[in-house]
Structure formats: structure tokens, C-alpha cells
Amino acid sequence: MTPIHDQSYRRYAGVRQEPGSAWLTIATTGIRTILGKKLFLLVLLAAWGQFFVRAVTFYLSANFPNLEILAPSVETFRQFFEIQEIFVLFVTVYVGSGLVANDRRSNAIQIYLSKPLSRVEYVVGKLGTLVFFLLLVTLAPALALLFLEIMFSASVAFVGANLFLIPAITLYALVEVLLSAFTMLALSSLTTSARYTAMLYAGVVLFTAALFSILFGITNSSALAWLSFRANLDQIGDVIFRLPPRYDSSWFLSVVVVALLIGLSVFVLERRVRGVEVVT
Amino acid sequence: MLWSRRTVFMALVVGGPVVVAIIVRALVGMDLLSGRGMVDGRPITVDGPIIFGLMIWGFYLRFAVPLLGVFYGTALIADEVEDKTITYLFTRPLSRGAVLVGKYLAYLVSTGLVVLPSVMLVFFLVVPVLGGEIGSAFPSLVTDLALLALGLAVYGALFALVGAWFKRPLLTGLVFIFGWEPIVVVVPGYMKRLTVSYYLQGLVPHAMPQEGLVSTILSILQANEVFPSAAMSVLGLGAILVGGLGLATWLVERREYVLEQ
Numbered sequence: 444m445t446p447i448h449d450q451s452y453r454r455y456a457g458v459r460q461e462p463g464s465a466w467l468t469i470a471t472t473g474i475r476t477i478l479g480k481k482l483f484l485l486v487l488l489a490a491w492g493q494f495f496v497r498a499v500t501f502y503l504s505a506n507f508p509n510l511e512i513l514a515p516s517v518e519t520f521r522q523f524f525e526i527q528e529i530f531v532l533f534v535t536v537y538v539g540s541g542l543v544a545n546d547r548r549s550n551a552i553q554i555y556l557s558k559p560l561s562r563v564e565y566v567v568g569k570l571g572t573l574v575f576f577l578l579l580v581t582l583a584p585a586l587a588l589l590f591l592e593i594m595f596s597a598s599v600a601f602v603g604a605n606l607f608l609i610p611a612i613t614l615y616a617l618v619e620v621l622l623s624a625f626t627m628l629a630l631s632s633l634t635t636s637a638r639y640t641a642m643l644y645a646g647v648v649l650f651t652a653a654l655f656s657i658l659f660g661i662t663n664s665s666a667l668a669w670l671s672f673r674a675n676l677d678q679i680g681d682v683i684f685r686l687p688p689r690y691d692s693s694w695f696l697s698v699v700v701v702a703l704l705i706g707l708s709v710f711v712l713e714r715r716v717r718g719v720e721v722v723t
Numbered sequence: 724m725l726w727s728r729r730t731v732f733m734a735l736v737v738g739g740p741v742v743v744a745i746i747v748r749a750l751v752g753m754d755l756l757s758g759r760g761m762v763d764g765r766p767i768t769v770d771g772p773i774i775f776g777l778m779i780w781g782f783y784l785r786f787a788v789p790l791l792g793v794f795y796g797t798a799l800i801a802d803e804v805e806d807k808t809i810t811y812l813f814t815r816p817l818s819r820g821a822v823l824v825g826k827y828l829a830y831l832v833s834t835g836l837v838v839l840p841s842v843m844l845v846f847f848l849v850v851p852v853l854g855g856e857i858g859s860a861f862p863s864l865v866t867d868l869a870l871l872a873l874g875l876a877v878y879g880a881l882f883a884l885v886g887a888w889f890k891r892p893l894l895t896g897l898v899f900i901f902g903w904e905p906i907v908v909v910v911p912g913y914m915k916r917l918t919v920s921y922y923l924q925g926l927v928p929h930a931m932p933q934e935g936l937v938s939t940i941l942s943i944l945q946a947n948e949v950f951p952s953a954a955m956s957v958l959g960l961g962a963i964l965v966g967g968l969g970l971a972t973w974l975v976e977r978r979e980y981v982l983e984q
Binding site: 482529533536537641642646649650654660662 | 732736778782785786790793794801802805890891893901902
């Protein structure tokens with residue numbers, strides 16, 4: 444005899460989670476999905492390439508006195524972030540382009556928002572996926588390098604003399620990551636195609652860079668650096684790492700531009716991520 | 724191809740330089756831009772043709788042409804696979820290679836129809852400012868237009884191959900133009916010959932003004948043998964064009980595209 448199962452109403456037996464924690468489910472699911480892609484693991488490995496090279500130079504400088512030229516300095520950590528910029532672009536494009544666009548394409552946003560999940564939680568969850576991977580190629584290797592420096596030199600002299608490096612690395616990584624993540628997410632919410640979003644983002648970054656270099660050629664001054672997406676980050680980075688700013692424009696103007704870009708992205712997300720589109 | 728949402732992207736890419744040209748023209752008209760400056764204590768003067776040369780190099784050859792090549796070139800086959808419409812194309816009574824070549828020609832015509840008029844607009848807006856003359860700069864415009872058409876053709880062929888070959892062609896294309904090309908071009912040795920921009924650079928100086936700061940910088944770089952000769956450049960670009968399109972056609976003829984359910 445086959446047992447007959449009771450299909451009538453049953454009380455929910457699962458664990459009830461506090462409101463506001465659903466974003467974590469979206470973020471962890473997104474992270475797991477991306478980690479399952481082999482091509483992305485290759486990108487991630489390439490992004491950590493600089494870390495391995497720097498680690499070898501740190502080891503050599505710490506153990507061979509005649510190789511002191513390779514010794515780390517504040518500039519080393521600033522340069523580390525500059526070289527990582529290209530990987531920030533690739534990771535942002537790979538991970539971020541489809542985050543909202545794919546949901547819009549398959550009308551999944553409506554399904555998401557029909558659950559006990561607010562729009563803010565949805566956006567924060569998607570943002571969390573991108574921020575996690577961006578921090579993985581910026582903040583994590585930079586802090587790991589600082590840790591390796593202490594280990595290889597068996598001394599905290601360098602870190603002690605440059606104690607500001609820890610907050611500087613953290614702050615700059617956060618500024619870079621948040622700007623990239625918010626911009627990409629906003630662009631992703633504007634279309635239903637991940638390819639289109641990727642090209643829009645690459646277009647914005649590269650067009651503003653080309654615009655600045657041409658204006659630099661015409662005016663022979665870098666006072667218009669604030670027009671460039673990347674130049675703003677470079678300018679802010681120099682100030683955070685206590686180095687002389689490389690452009691003639693005010694670093695405060697760059698801070699304002701970055702804040703405006705993030706604000707504009709939040710505005711776009713607020714308008715575009717909706718369960719039902721109201722047509723008037 | 725012209726009547727699609729992608730045209731908006733293309734219009735944005737080529738509309739940006741036109742907007743900048745209008746702003747430059749307005750600034751010069753209001754005497755807010757003189758074109759004079761100092762570099763290393765030496766006075767330099769930038770005129771209309773030099774600004775046009777800068778815009779051709781910075782906006783079109785280094786930005787618009789590779790970006791449009793990646794966007795459209797990789798989409799020739801990848802979009803049909805993604806939209807699951809490639810089956811309908813391949814069941815038509817014509818060879819698979821002909822489908823690819825036909826789509827490639829459509830890409831060339833549609834991008835050319837948008838990019839080249841944009842260059843014309845920029846030329847007429849920028850060249851007459853700060854003492855420049857349209858008549859004397861006109862031959863360089865013809866060279867620039869030919870160069871851009873060649874760039875679109877070569878990048879398109881290369882990325883058609885990438886689109887036919889790779890599962891994630893867009894990322895591969897972006898890595899090539901923004902990762903591989905800028906790094907390899909400055910590496911000593913033969914590595915730079917594996918890029919498109921190396922051969923394009925060999926042709927650019929002939930299209931740029933022969934006087935002023937830009938040509939001075941270019942002549943310094945040429946003295947260090949950074950650029951190939953014009954003949955070598957045309958040969959290299961031709962090889963990439965024919966090789967890329969030929970290989971893409973060969974791949975499409977033989978490859979089985981599995982559509983994700």
C-alpha cells in the first residue's frame with residue numbers, strides 16, 4: 444500500500460528571518476553563481492597576478508640587502524591600485540553587466556518583489572555581489588601585500604612608519620569599488636541586455652578618458668581632469684595616499700563629481716527598479 | 724542593423740565628438756580658448772587642424788572604432804546564438820559562411836554611414852577655428868576617412884572571428900582592446916605586431932598635421948622605431964582583415980552551436 448500524504452494546510456516550519464536580511468540571500472546566490480564560471484576564475488587569477496609578482500619583490504628586498512631598490516614604499520601601494528584599474532573594469536563588466544538587465548529581460552524583478560523583499564534589499568543584494576568581487580581584486584590583495592611585508596621583513600617598522608596606509612588602502616578601495624558598482628548597476632537597470640550594458644559602461648569610462656586627453660592636448664592644462672571617470676579616482680587616490688595630486692584640478696572637485704555620480708546612480712536605480720511599471 | 728536599439732549606442736559614441744567640436748567652436752567664438760600655451764618653457768600654438776588630428780586619434784581611432792568593432796563584430800554570430808535565432812539563419816538555402824559575410828558587410832555599411840558623417844561634421848566645425856583652413860586640410864580628411872573605414876573593417880573582421888570562436892566574446896574583445904593592445908604596444912620586440920593599433924599607428928601620422936606639437940611628439944616616437952612603415956601597416960591590416968574574416972567563415976561553416984535551453 445502506498446502511504447497517502449496529507450496535502451492540506453500546514454503551518455510554516457522554517458526559520459523566520461528578520462526583515463532586512465533578504466539581501467544576503469541574493470548576494471550569496473549571485474556570488475556562488477559567478478564563482479561557478481571557469482572563465483571568471485581565470486580573470487580572477489589574472490587579477491591576482493600583480494599580487495604574486497609584488498610578493499616576490501617584497502621577499503627579495505627583505506632577504507637580499509643589495510636588492511633594496513625593490514623595497515616597498517607608499518608609491519608601491521598607490522601603483523598597485525593603478526595597475527588593478529584594468530581588472531576592476533573587467534570584473535565590473537563581467538559580473539555587473541547582467542545583474543539587473545538579465546532580471547529585467549526575464550521579468551524576474553516582479554517575481555523578486557512579490558516575495559517579502561523590498562526594492563532596497565534587492566538593490567543591496569545585487570550590489571553586494573559586485574562589491575564582493577571588486578573588493579576581492581582591490582582591497583584583499585592590497586591588505587594581503589601589507590601583511591606579507593610584515594611577514595617577510597619580520598618587522599613592523601614599515602607599517603609603523605606608514606600607519607596611514609591601512610585606512611588609505613581601505614578608503615581608496617571603497618571609493619573605487621562603490622563608484623564602479625553603483626555606476627554599473629544603474630546602467631544595468633536601464634536596459635534588458637547585458638551586452639549593451641557592458642558596452643555602455645566601457646563607453647562611459649573610455650569616452651571620458653579620451654575627452655580629457657584631447658582637452659589636455661588643446662589647453663595644455665589638466666584643470667579639466669574632473670571630466671574623466673578614471674582621472675577623478677586617480678586624483679582622489681593621490682590625496683588619500685598623501686602623494687602630490689597629479690592634475691591641476693582641485694581634488695575636492697573630484698570628490699564632488701564622484702559623489703554626484705553615485706547619487707545619480709542611486710536616483711536611476713530608484714526610478715528603474717520597480718515591481719510594476721506605471722505608464723501614464 | 725541601422726533601425727535597432729544599438730543605433731542609439733552608436734549615435735552616442737559618434738555624437739560625443741560632435742558635441743565636443745561644437746563646444747570647442749563656441750569657446751573659440753567667445754575668445755575663451757586661444758590655443759596658445761607653454762610646454763617645457765616653449766610657447767606652442769594649437770590650431771584647428773591640430774585639434775582635428777587629436778580628435779581623430781583620441782575619439783575615433785582609439786575609442787569609437789575599436790568599441791564599435793567589438794560591439795558589432797562579436798554580435799554577428801553571438802547575438803543569433805543568444806537569441807536562439809541562428810537555427811533559422813542556418814536553415815536558409817545558402818552557405819553559413821555567406822550568412823556571416825553578409826552580416827559583416829551590413830556592419831561595415833551601417834557603422835560607416837554613422838561614423839563617417841560624424842567625422843565630416845567635426846572637420847567642418849573644428850578645422851576653421853584658430854586660423855585653420857579647410858582647403859589645405861581637406862586631403863588629410865580624405866586620408867582620415869579611409870583610415871577609419873579600414874579600422875572599422877579590420878576590427879570588425881577580427882571580432883567576427885572572436886564572436887564565432889568564443890562563448891563569451893564580449894569580454895574577450897574588451898580584454899583585447901583595453902588590456903592586450905595598450906600593454907603590448909609599449910613592450911619592446913615583436914609582440915606589438917600582434918595588435919591592430921600598432922599597424923593603425925603606422926598610418927596615422929600621414930593623416931595628421933605635419934607641424935606643431937603633435938607631429939613633434941610623433942616624430943620623436945618614430946625616431947625610436949615605434950611605428951611601422953605605411954606599406955607594412957597596410958600589409959599587416961590586410962592580413963588581419965582577410966585572416967580574421969576567413970577564419971571566422973571557416974569556423975562558422977564547421978562549428979555546431981549548441982543553444983542553451
